[in-house]
Amino acid sequence: GQNIDQPTEMTATEGAIVQINCTYQTSGFNGLFWYQQHAGEAPTFLSYNVLDGLEEKGRFSSFLSRSKGYSYLLLKELQMKDSASYLCAAGMGTDKLIFGTGTRLQVFP
């Protein structure tokens, strides 16, 4: 089977740093991908990791450890507009993305 788990909800304060964790157990894994989804809108691609290590993209960074089946998304200098759901997804086989349970992040002033 395939399991991709994330915390259901997180809260943080504007200007702070937050880390959203994702653990996975999948077969045929080709990489870990992060998407952001605001309420009532479509998901938008944020970041991905194929190899172990940290990828930085502005305020967002993502980390992967393939041996531990673990990834995280780090959001720095949080802004109110970062309040959204964050979805990690495993790339499987050819062209298939399997999404995790999603983490709803609320940023407070």
Add this chain to the structure above:
Amino acid sequence: DTEVTQTPKHLVMGMTNKKSLKCEQHMGHRAMYWYKQKAKKPPELMFVYSYEKLSINESVPSRFSPECPNSSLLNLHLHALQPEDSALYLCASSPSRGVGSYEQYFGPGTRLTVT
């Protein structure tokens, strides 16, 4: 143009109706996808068309039928749906095979209600 468009935005249909959802992209992407998303749940992959070849999620009921008339268009034909099929249906496309296929561009979705 980096947009995936979907029509209609909202659809209400009875259990005996036949309807179709449409999706279009003009980014030259060769892979297109249908996802189903229930409230407060992640998107679930239904179908993939990659280079005009269909991959099916075996758990999707036959009352959902995809069609890919050309590499820019993707339809989802609906027939004899059940109330539990009410959800947001998302279309996505991606530029290439390999790692690039996982960087997907999503359309705004069709909110479907089955009565």
